[in-house]
Amino acid sequence: MKKQKTSLADKIFVVCNTLFMIAFVVVTLYPVLNTLAISLNDGVDAVRGGIYLWPRKFTWKNYQTVLGIQDIIIGAKITVLRTVLGTLIALVANALLAFVVSRKRFLFKSQLSLFWVITMYVNGGLIPVFLLYRNLGLTGTFWVYVIPGAISAFNMLVLRTYMQGLPDSLEESAQLDGAGYWTVFYKIISPLCKPVYATVALFVAVWQWNSWFDAMIYNRMNDEYTTLQYELMKLLSSVMQQGGNAANAAAAGATSAAVTPVTVRSAATIATMLPIIMLYPFLQRYFVTGLTIGGVKE
């Protein structure tokens, strides 16, 4: 008897839960799919509105227009370069640092850890950092994208936690065979760390791909070092009437003389998110592990 009762309540729950999940998926996906549909629709026709999930007058023209904008092509090249180079540099630097602080016998293990953990909580703030980069001659160059963010305490801690979980005997037996620390790092620890390396590489790559603020602040006058997201922002802000910085809004207005058609903006948006959308489903297991490690502190 009892079983029957719970199963009715169960059925109601399952139905409600399924509806909730469908609503969640619709709210998440609809705006993206709608943007996709608009990007594939004729520009003049789209002004009439009423395009939901499917283009009414199909065309590739908007994408051709986007690919014809010189600054976007430059931005795309710089973005790819900073993502590849920035990820490589950050991975090597963070991995080396994590390797050093995870060695049990390392004499300054706790001091070096503390030195980096402090940087998570205390930072100079925008203005001192801006002046530092200017004094170092980093502003107005490509390197301002890859050098300053190379080591981050958070990524280092994720890597360290993973390395600490590996058995010590690996290192000891290699050293008995006469291997130095570099060999231990390169030949023994790194091959075992591939999953966590993938996690950190993914975090850094997404961060690099999506950055726009550094391009705006440090390379505003240097169009040859513009980035994809920053160019997208200029396109979108011609409509959104940028608040904040008046000079910036004026600059954005100048580059795109008139308001960019909604279809072209949509095409630029889709083109910018495409690489990430295509890749992330295959990298799921890496970021799930990474977050779980990162969340558990010591």
Add this chain to the structure above:
Amino acid sequence: MAQEVIKKDKKYTWKEFKRQKFLMIVSFFMVVYGLIFYYWPLTGWLMAFENYKPRKGLLGSDFVGLAKFKFLFEDDVFIRVIRNTLAMGVLNLVTSTIMAILFAILLNEVKNVFGKKLVQTISYLPHFLSWIIVTGILHDALSSSGIINELLLKFGFVDQAINFFAHTQYFWPIVAFANCWKETGWNAIIYLAAITSIDPCLYEAASIDGAGRWAKIKYITLPSIKPTIMILLLMNVGNVLNAGFEIQYLLGNGLVKSVSDTIDIYVLRWGISQNDFSLGTAAGIFKSVVSIVLIVIANYAAKRMGEERLF
């Protein structure tokens, strides 16, 4: 056994130092890097106490004591900016935590493996999009001809389209919603991991005692993930003031300035646009100090509640 102990012990001898040459060299470069990029900017805090002129340099500029801070706290705009930052930070923290927990618990109840996997994969998507893209999409959806207004008109909730970005009362909810839209799936990962690690025996025992789904969620799932919730909540308290830049900068406009401007935008406006480095730095210091105080309080609270300490 004794040998084992000696081996694990650290020996501060010259011989050991030389043996660790590789580690020492790497550490040296890492410390130099950290000193330059993370610690050196702290010396710039001196600017907040002087009338900094780039021409005169950090040590040559006139010292003005707390004048810049006095200006800040007498500036109505700055007080409003603090209020906005705190309000949006707290609102975002509360809504995104509740949404993530709710989503994690409900997703865990989905028994269809394929459906569960699919929903979860879709839920991560927005996290990987930049704020530029998210605010662009949001702007289209909320525009006078956007889908939201269309639905509101169709179902008769309003007579004419609402201009969501022209009225101050909509701004904070829009920010909170955008934040939930972008991060719910991502934030749920850690709660899902916590739920997965709950001993299934507990649920079986509860079933035998006749507990329904709600009872199981209320008496097993929620108490089991409580430590995770507390830790994440406390960890994020220190970040409350950090949550206020990108979205507000991208979505704000002249009409809603009074509710959209945050401390970071204030710093940007005074420091970079107006070139008043001293005032920008002072506002930045205020933010850092408040953040550190919040972290210390959170850490203390965590200890008092018997949870694991944060650092």
